Amino acid sequence: GREKFIPFAQPDSLTRVIGIASGKGGVGKSSITVNLAVSAAKAGFKVGILDADVYGHSIPRLMGVLDQRPTAIDQTFIPVENFGVKVVSMEMFKPERSDPVAYRGPLLHRVLEQLLSDAYWGDLDLLLIDLPPGTGDIAISLGQLIPASEILVVTTPQIAAAEVAERAGRVAHQIKQHILGVVENMSDAPCPKCGETINLFGSGGGAETAKRLSDLVGANVPLIAKVPFTVALRTGGDNGEPIVLVDEKINQIFK
Amino acid sequence: GREKFIPFAQPDSLTRVIGIASGKGGVGKSSITVNLAVSAAKAGFKVGILDADVYGHSIPRLMGVLDQRPTAIDQTFIPVENFGVKVVSMEMFKPERSDPVAYRGPLLHRVLEQLLSDAYWGDLDLLLIDLPPGTGDIAISLGQLIPASEILVVTTPQIAAAEVAERAGRVAHQIKQHILGVVENMSDAPCPKCGETINLFGSGGGAETAKRLSDLVGANVPLIAKVPFTVALRTGGDNGEPIVLVDEKINQIFK
Numbered sequence: 149g150r151e152k153f154i155p156f157a158q159p160d161s162l163t164r165v166i167g168i169a170s171g172k173g174g175v176g177k178s179s180i181t182v183n184l185a186v187s188a189a190k191a192g193f194k195v196g197i198l199d200a201d202v203y204g205h206s207i208p209r210l211m212g213v214l215d216q217r218p219t220a221i222d223q224t225f226i227p228v229e230n231f232g233v234k235v236v237s238m239e240m241f242k243p244e245r246s247d248p249v250a251y252r253g254p255l256l257h258r259v260l261e262q263l264l265s266d267a268y269w270g271d272l273d274l275l276l277i278d279l280p281p282g283t284g285d286i287a288i289s290l291g292q293l294i295p296a297s298e299i300l301v302v303t304t305p306q307i308a309a310a311e312v313a314e315r316a317g318r319v320a321h322q323i324k325q326h327i328l329g330v331v332e333n334m335s336d337a338p339c340p341k342c343g344e345t346i347n348l349f350g351s352g353g354g355a356e357t358a359k360r361l362s363d364l365v366g367a368n369v370p371l372i373a374k375v376p377f378t379v380a381l382r383t384g385g386d387n388g389e390p391i392v393l394v395d396e397k398i399n400q401i402f403k
Numbered sequence: 404g405r406e407k408f409i410p411f412a413q414p415d416s417l418t419r420v421i422g423i424a425s426g427k428g429g430v431g432k433s434s435i436t437v438n439l440a441v442s443a444a445k446a447g448f449k450v451g452i453l454d455a456d457v458y459g460h461s462i463p464r465l466m467g468v469l470d471q472r473p474t475a476i477d478q479t480f481i482p483v484e485n486f487g488v489k490v491v492s493m494e495m496f497k498p499e500r501s502d503p504v505a506y507r508g509p510l511l512h513r514v515l516e517q518l519l520s521d522a523y524w525g526d527l528d529l530l531l532i533d534l535p536p537g538t539g540d541i542a543i544s545l546g547q548l549i550p551a552s553e554i555l556v557v558t559t560p561q562i563a564a565a566e567v568a569e570r571a572g573r574v575a576h577q578i579k580q581h582i583l584g585v586v587e588n589m590s591d592a593p594c595p596k597c598g599e600t601i602n603l604f605g606s607g608g609g610a611e612t613a614k615r616l617s618d619l620v621g622a623n624v625p626l627i628a629k630v631p632f633t634v635a636l637r638t639g640g641d642n643g644e645p646i647v648l649v650d651e652k653i654n655q656i657f658k
């Protein structure tokens with residue numbers, strides 16, 4: 149069919165597009181995406197989230213827009229909005245929420261293209277794209293559809309996770325996408341009773357991933373932030389209220 | 404090309420084939436697969452693991468066979484073996500371990516078929532297949548290639564995870580695969596200093612997933628086990644020494 153017009157792929161686009169990637173699932177990639185977006189909106193930026201994680205799509209719950217759908221007007225549709233952030237998710241286009249999405253490769257590319265071109269995003273400063281974990285089709289499609297997009301890699305503290313996280317960065321490098329940096333998530337947690345620091349997931353994984361990716365690209369890929377394991381971050385996510393709204397200390401980390 | 408001969412798909416096969424599935428990544432699916440396999444081998448069963456998680460493939464590290472490759476003899480190859488368990492992983496077929504696997508749909512089906520037919524598994528009592536997280540191509544392919552295979556769904560304790568975990572079961576139900584049950588992983592952890600139970604990931608997710616899947620299939624889908632969050636399980640995994648080898652209490656849970 150005809151090529152769709154994607155505003156963010158135009159040379160004069162002022163929107164920064166960042167794909168949030170991880171080698172494995174469950175490292176907190178979607179929670180990081182949501183808290184980054186809401187923190188940026190709190191600071192006055194115009195922000196959108198495109199949930200392209202077809203297998204997980206947890207953004208609607210994390211953003212408190214679980215049963216909302218975009219309003220369709222002709223060929224375009226208006227994203228739902230909460231906490232000052234516009235949200236479009238693959239989940240919103242399924243007939244029944246509990247329908248498992250069993251997309252196959254080439255269909256994924258077309259769906260991503262459609263969400264980028266047909267949604268009426270308006271003038272955004274920042275568009276975060278929550279990619280599926282791993283190095284599959286969609287990460288490659290994003291690089292093809294928006295060559296100027298950048299990649300942020302999320303990983304957990306254990307060294308063993310660095311190897312898988314590095315793979316997510318390698319794909320980006322192969323398709324000449326800029327790797328912005330690494331976020332280590334679920335670092336040491338204090339015991340709620342005695343305050344002892346418990347290192348649930350080991351340590352050093354973020355720095356190790358950043359080092360491996362720096363060696364790969366031949367330039368500095370920084371470890372941008374370490375987000376501690378915080379039970380309130382999880383409960384906030386389960387209830388659709390991102391923690392950066394209520395916890396200024398955590399909000400500072402996301403800034 | 405010609406249909407490949409898969410011994411486990413034959414009506415007289417005595418091997419129980421179980422796909423280990425999860426709605427999301429990072430819930431401990433691969434760690435559960437490895438500890439189940441090693442526990443069964445300790446109890447005298449002949450066990451194999453096929454690591455079909457193309458995007459994560461963490462089985463070789465968890466099983467302590469990171470840089471080993473199967474020996475090829477003509478058209479067939481001999482799986483690597485450790486702790487009495489035979490292991491074949493998609494990772495073993497890549498030129499460089501750090502190569503990101505960017506397989507697309509139809510290729511995945513053929514690679515799975517090849518690993519099932521060309522590996523010389525011998526007489527197995529049990530074959531565990533570590534599926535990629537989510538509801539994508541490979542879960543569907545397994546049901547097509549081995550219709551008698553069963554599915555075990557792994558989830559974490561928070562209720563929010565039950566919705567995604569349920570999806571993994573729905574695909575199995577749609578392709579008429581039997582859902583064996585649910586395992587809840589990373590349940591309450593004791594503080595190493597004061598012993599206080601910390602509920603890192605909430606509670607009730609396993610029971611909720613089992614209930615939803617029971618309603619879906621119209622029969623009892625049991626919550627088979629709850630595995631506590633155990634730092635030694637993580638460190639054992641990172642070092643390629645499954646915890647059931649050294650911790651009898653945990654081994655009892657896996658039996």
Ligand SMILES: Nc1ncnc2c1ncn2[C@@H]1O[C@H](COP(=O)(O)OP(=O)(O)O)[C@@H](O)[C@H]1O
Pocket residue numbers: 170172173174175176177178179180204206333334335375376377378379381382383385386427428429561
């Ligand atoms: N820093 C953190 N502290 C505590 N829990 C976290 C943190 N980050 C993520 N989580 C929890 O971990 C689980 C997985 O997070 P999620 O964002 O869904 O991961 P992913 O998108 O990588 O699959 C969720 O239950 C989430 O609430």
Ligand SMILES: Nc1ncnc2c1ncn2[C@@H]1O[C@H](COP(=O)(O)OP(=O)(O)O)[C@@H](O)[C@H]1O
Pocket residue numbers: 172173174306425427428429430431432433434435459461588589590630631632633634636637638640641
């Ligand atoms: N019961 C547990 N207690 C402590 N850590 C665990 C437990 N189960 C898994 N883990 C850790 O959680 C991380 C994710 O586990 P993994 O088996 O790779 O998940 P998946 O295969 O679902 O992506 C690993 O670092 C692993 O060591």
Ligand SMILES: [Zn+2]
Pocket residue numbers: 339340341342343344594595596597598599
């Ligand atoms: Zn304590």
